[in-house]
Amino acid sequence: MAKLTLDRILQSQGFGSRKYCRELIEDGEVAVNGEVVTDYRAMPDPDDLTLTLFEEEWRYREHVYIAVNKPSDIECSRKPSHHPGVLSILPEQFSWRDVQPVGRLDHDTTGLLLMSDDGAFIHAQSSPKRHVPKVYLATTAEPVSQALVAQLLGGVQLHDEPAPLAAVRCRQVGEFQIEIVLEQGKYHQVKRMLAAAGNHCSALSRVAIGGLQLEALGLASGQWTYLDAAQLALLVPDQA
Ligand code: URA
Secondary structure, three states, rough: OOOOHHHHHHHHOOOOOHHHHHHHHOOEEEEOEEEOOOOOOOOOOOHHEEEEOOOOOEEOOOOEEEEEEEEEOOOOOOOOOOOOOOHHHOOOOHHHHOEEEEOOOOEEEEEEEEEEEEEHHHHHHHHHHOOOOOEEEEEOOOOOOOHHHHHHHHHEEOOOOOOEEOOOEEEEEEOOOOEEEEEEOOOHHHHHHHHOOOOOOEEEEEEEOOOEEHHHHHHOOOOEEOOHHHHHHHHOOOOO
């Protein structure tokens, strides 16, 4: 990896403008692998680099890949209008380094949301050609029946779609709960499919993407974690 000066490194990690990062360094606020460095022209090796700022340690990461257990009443859009945006529940550095959600969950949908500042990853992961299964747990207003499961598996017609949309898998998990696995990510897809099948979605949570299970991440609502290479490898089509 090409070496950068310390001010540029801090900027790349989302600590603020280059000018501000220089000031932090010159004020002795930055330690590199445990040693305070006051020369912003220092070029530490990014492959093995931990920065300490205001008593918090940050490992250098060229890109970040994170999973969030999204709470309700949080918007995924870049310009949230009615509820706080998802970046508001993450460290400020993530906004500075332009971390974005991979696809969207509705403001009232909870559960597994991926976020990254790696454009190629976001693009690949959101591509409909990739067929990454997304597993949703829906609570319904009316009891779940085998007929409902069959309808969702067979395909339901939504108003603005040219052809019926079907779940790739679907099973009843409770009297008012159904697990629905989709490969597409159309607007309000689960809610609209349930409505088209004559039921109503009263609560929705995404519990897995590919083979990455929210439960295995052990995140309470509103918590986030970095994803490691093994976890990222679970995000491929045939891991669910
Ligand atoms: N389907 C929906 O209806 N809403 C979501 O947030 C995700 C899938």
